[in-house]
Amino acid sequence: MQNFDHSTTLKTAKIRLDRHLPYFKCNNVIFDISKKKSKDFYSLIVSRKAQLPSNANKLRQNFNLTEEELKLVFALPHKVAYEPYEKAFWYKILNLILYTNKKLLKIGSSENEKCNFCDNESETFDHLFFIVPSQIYFGQILKVLSFQDIILGILTSPCPLLNYIILMGKLYIWDCKRKHIHPYIEGFKQKIKIYCQTEKYIASKNNDLVNFYKKWPENILL
Numbered sequence: 001m002q003n004f005d006h007s008t009t010l011k012t013a014k015i016r017l018d019r020h021l022p023y024f025k026c027n028n029v030i031f032d033i034s035k036k037k038s039k040d041f042y043s044l045i046v047s048r049k050a051q052l053p054s055n056a057n058k059l060r061q062n063f064n065l066t067e068e069e070l071k072l073v074f075a076l077p078h079k080v081a082y083e084p085y086e087k088a089f090w091y092k093i094l095n096l097i098l099y100t101n102k103k104l105l106k107i108g109s110s111e112n113e114k115c116n117f118c119d120n121e122s123e124t125f126d127h128l129f130f131i132v133p134s135q136i137y138f139g140q141i142l143k144v145l146s147f148q149d150i151i152l153g154i155l156t157s158p159c160p161l162l163n164y165i166i167l168m169g170k171l172y173i174w175d176c177k178r179k180h181i182h183p184y185i186e187g188f189k190q191k192i193k194i195y196c197q198t199e200k201y202i203a204s205k206n207n208d209l210v211n212f213y214k215k216w217p218e219n220i221l222l
């Protein structure tokens, strides 16, 4: 028969009891779980999750955004993007964790910060997603859009399709950079067609073509 150390057992039991106190402190406020209802738990979980990321203040200063605009900036990827990798790509840009050559040089993963396309300027977000396309590839499209529109999305009015096309433009540039090929306007149009046809196929399978045509104009596939 095993020999139990009763003093240790009692001590362990006391610690267990302490660990299961029916309350805890959150933001210096006592949360008594024996008195709270399910909606209080839900509010607590959401309040701790639904916080703007650490880069939010930097974006607010750089683009002179109001509190409401800042919230919209981080809500847009969820409203506009379709696939998880599209949302993830957008969030990486907003949180400055998309690894451009400039960033790779900074962390010692590259010996060169120059842009893959022109091999001349430093590869920053504004160079990669705005300067290069506006000067060489998508000049006409970008004439009416600002740097803020390209990086954050259009905030001033609801433009889900235009915001989606802006996202596709950035994804197209990023894909070309990774594949070491030059972007060109016909390649970008082809990408839009493929996205559109894929969504149309899914919508028709789900018997939801009405919503598909609300998003995509009929002549975009021409």
Ligand SMILES: [Zn+2]
Binding pocket: 115, 116, 117, 118, 119, 120, 121, 127, 132
């Ligand atoms: Zn360049």
